[in-house]
Amino acid sequence: MELGTLSHAPSSPFQLSMSNSASEFGTCPFCGSAIPAGAILVEYETEGETRVFAECFDCGEPVQPQ
Ligand SMILES: [Zn+2]
Incomplete structure (x- = not known):
């Protein structure tokens, strides 16, 4: 008997925004x-x-x- 399917959805602390323009990759953390x-x-x-x-x-x- 199995305990069911455990979901291991990857959780990212930072969400990539798709609204940024293609030329901007990200921002400096500092x-x-x-x-x-x-x-x-x-x-x-x-x-x-x-x-x-x-x-x-x-x-x-x-x-x-x-
Ligand atoms: Zn910087």
Whole structure:
């Protein structure tokens, strides 16, 4: 006898908004500046999640856009 189907819906702390323009990838978690898609430095997968580092022009260093 099984206990039923457990739902493991992936929960993301950040919801991606589809209303953003295509040119804006996300925002800097530190200064809140818009991160354009062209600023993406590297994409990689870890633990089933896709992570992205992009350069924030205001901070001048790689950040994880949110
Ligand atoms: Zn920044």
